[in-house]
Amino acid sequence: MTGQNEAVLACENVVRRFGGVVALKNVSVSVSRGEIFGLVGPNGSGKTTLVNAVTGFYPPQEGRIFLNGQQINGQKPFRIxxxxxxxxxxxxxxxxxxxxxxNILMGRHIYMKPNPLASFFYPWWARKEEIEHRRKVEEVIDLLQLAPARDEHVDVIPLGLQKRVELARALCAEPKLLVLDEPMAGMNQEEKEYMVRFILDAQEALGLTVLIIEHHMDVVTALCDRVLVLNNGQEIAQGPARETIANPLVVEAYIGKPRNAA
Structure with a gap:
């Protein structure tokens, strides 16, 4: 596993239980700076549980999680x-x-510090900060080609566009680690191809480190440098995307064992 100081994210022997169910069993993974890393596995394999452990929603009962070398398990989600x-x-x-x-502007909330004095002296004080936030938002809107829809209500735009807006909001937070939970869910083939392109463009332009959960194997091989495959809460394979997905244990986890001929 990559050393903690070299990795943006490092999970060591993470265990998460829900009552008598062990959702994660000693899972270890390391995501290097600038990497797009995939979490793969059948439904119920523990992918989202691992992401929820990383983001603080369901902290692990055992093991450690590091972000840029700093241990974060036990921290509240807003602090993470x-x-x-x-x-x-x-x-x-x-x-x-x-x-x-x-919606995209909401991605800047972690940088906004409420200050009554700044509001009172808005023309001299707060306006400069607001202009800077809007400049960052406009950069992301241009990057993801959202300008034609900027004034539309999110309720009336197509699902593929909604997913892009959610990606834009996350990018406006200037993340050190971007976590994407099934960003292609519900999309048709054309929408998936667009989203793959936008994720790659954003990763290149912003130097992102990405952790992505995805079921579509064509998307995984197009996007991911490496993948971790989970089944029943434990690792069954990890490594470069194409060869790991071709691993017989991974194929078996998705489609089951072949039947013997009668």
Whole structure:
């Protein structure tokens, strides 16, 4: 495993239980700076549980998690977010009734420090900060080609576009680690191809380190440098994307053992 100081994310022997169910069993993984790392496995294999452990929603009962060498398990989710972890969700979690632009602006909230004096002296004090936030948002809007939809309400735009807005909001947080939970879920083939391109463009332009959960193997091989495959809460394979997905244990986990001929 990559050393803690060389890795953006390092998980060591992570265990997470829910009652009598062991959802993660001594899972270890390391994600290097600038890498796109995939979490793969059948439904219920522990992928989202591992992400929830990393982001602080379900801290592990055993093991350790490091972000840039600093141990973070036990920290609250908002503190982990402030340390540079941004996330999108499998089910789109946008603010309904708000525009595309307003949703993306919410990604800057961790940098916004409420100050009554700044509000009172807005023309001299707070305006400069607001302009800087909007400059960053406009850069992300341009990167993800969202300008035509900026004033639309998120309730009325297509799912593929909603997913892109959620990605834009996460990018506006300037994450050290970007966590994508099934960003292609519910998309058609054309929408998936667009999203793959936008993730790669963002990774190149912003130097992102990405942890991605994904079921579509064509997406995994197009995006990921390395993958970890989980089944029943434990690692069954880890390594370069194409050869790991071709591992017989991985194929068996997805489609089962072949039947013997009668």
């Amino acid at each position: 977010a402030a340390m540079g972890v941004a996330r999108t969700f499998q089910n789109v979690a946008l603010f309904h009734g708000m525009s595309v632009l307003d």
